[in-house]
Amino acid sequence: MAKPSAELLEILVCPVPECRAALVPHDQELVCAACGLRYPCEGAWPTLVPEEARPAENQEAR
Numbered sequence: 290m291a292k293p294s295a296e297l298l299e300i301l302v303c304p305v306p307e308c309r310a311a312l313v314p315h316d317q318e319l320v321c322a323a324c325g326l327r328y329p330c331e332g333a334w335p336t337l338v339p340e341e342a343r344p345a346e347n348q349e350a351r
């Protein structure tokens with residue numbers, strides 16, 4: 290299964306303007322190391338859109 294390359298991960302950062310932290314691959318998502326938003330990753334290209342991201346696991350309200 291395709292996944293982001295190490296080179297791509299090195300240049301990717303959280304798209305939230307006030308965050309811009311590194312992203313850590315986790316399962317099929319990229320997790321922001323700072324704010325914890327989880328970006329879906331379909332194939333080799335992650336969807337780095339805050340509106341598409343899921344909140345951090347410990348912040349899921351329900």
Ligand SMILES: [Zn+2]
Binds near residue numbers: 303308323326
């Ligand atoms: Zn972030």
